[in-house]
Amino acid sequence: MTNEPLVWGITIVFGLIFGTLTARSSMRREKIHGGALAIIFNWLASVVMLMVLPLILGSIFIGHNAGYGIVIGLLLIGVCGILLVIFAIFEKAPREAYLKTLIPKEDRGWTAEDALKSGL
Numbered sequence: 001m002t003n004e005p006l007v008w009g010i011t012i013v014f015g016l017i018f019g020t021l022t023a024r025s026s027m028r029r030e031k032i033h034g035g036a037l038a039i040i041f042n043w044l045a046s047v048v049m050l051m052v053l054p055l056i057l058g059s060i061f062i063g064h065n066a067g068y069g070i071v072i073g074l075l076l077i078g079v080c081g082i083l084l085v086i087f088a089i090f091e092k093a094p095r096e097a098y099l100k101t102l103i104p105k106e107d108r109g110w111t112a113e114d115a116l117k118s119g120l
Helices: 004-029 036-049 052-061 066-101 112-118
Strands: none
Touching: 004 036, 004 052, 036 066, 052 066
């Protein structure tokens, strides 16, 4: 009996739990403007990226050889890169449209009114 299903089970559970937390954290930090598809690809990329480390460590510690884990880990990193490119395709146009709506504040420098409000 091989330990490969155990390694993949641990890897998938770890990726789903911590990938979801990572995706949520990144969406809280910076809003996604590309809609549902951009959110899905952000989540998928987070899950796949967080599957790399437990796969490599699990394959080393549970009994597979290190080469198997490293090769599959590099493939997962490649898949994550592809998912992030697809995410960027869906996110680019809506983000640019959003950034155009922002009105830049004019820098007036330090005025007398600012000096009075500062309390110095």
